[in-house]
Amino acid sequence: EAQVTQNPRYLITVTGKKLTVTCSQNMNHEYMSWYRQDPGLGLRQIYYSMNVEVTDKGDVPEGYKVSRKEKRNFPLILESPSPNQTSLYFCASSSAGTYTDTQYFGPGTRLTVL
Amino acid sequence: QKEVEQNSGPLSVPEGAIASLNCTYSDRGSQSFFWYRQYSGKSPELIMFIYSNGDKEDGRFTAQLNKASQYVSLLIRDSQPSDSATYLCAVGGQTGGFKTIFGAGTRLFVKA
Numbered sequence: 001e002a003q004v005t006q007n008p009r010y011l012i013t014v015t016g017k018k019l020t021v022t023c024s025q026n027m028n029h030e031y032m033s034w035y036r037q038d039p040g041l042g043l044r045q046i047y048y049s050m051n052v053e054v055t056d057k058g059d060v061p062e063g064y065k066v067s068r069k070e071k072r073n074f075p076l077i078l079e080s081p082s083p084n085q086t087s088l089y090f091c092a093s094s095s096a097g098t099y100t101d102t103q104y105f106g107p108g109t110r111l112t113v114l
Numbered sequence: 115q116k117e118v119e120q121n122s123g124p125l126s127v128p129e130g131a132i133a134s135l136n137c138t139y140s141d142r143g144s145q146s147f148f149w150y151r152q153y154s155g156k157s158p159e160l161i162m163f164i165y166s167n168g169d170k171e172d173g174r175f176t177a178q179l180n181k182a183s184q185y186v187s188l189l190i191r192d193s194q195p196s197d198s199a200t201y202l203c204a205v206g207g208q209t210g211g212f213k214t215i216f217g218a219g220t221r222l223f224v225k226a
Binding site for chain 1: 118122148156157158159160163202204213214215216217218219
């Protein structure tokens, strides 16, 4: 089954404790992206990747890191989480690496930083 | 100024009616336009995409694009209670970039 998976689905942590949210897709997609979703603000893009070893900042990259060492994986790293990073996070992927393609979303990770 | 604007709603329509959802965007260079549906607690799923001016129909859904007015809309005919969700407008292909910008979404309630 074609899908985007994220782990963990739920995470409660404390300020400053480094964490990684994994994202993996099995569709051989070139383009992958991370979003956060907050009430009233919609989905905001954090980082995106056009292909292996190619990443770029979205609209809200501060406090986040990403890497793209393999085509299928695109982990999101919070080196020192803060309470304002409490949010619902989605990973997405699309084929051909262009803006015209439909993005397929993972199930989401609900993160709470205390 | 937000780059993609939607009425937050909620928009309430009776079952069987036409629901009209609207979206405006600020970047004239935008080239691709998407409507996603998101049920509460779930991830967004694509309903339609449109690239050219005019209408595009898919079943009960019609997307309309007017690039001159920087306006895109989604019409849902014969609305069903199962259509109750938040509808996200997304705009891609901004000038000089590969970002996708989402609106905050419009909540739709279809009353049985």
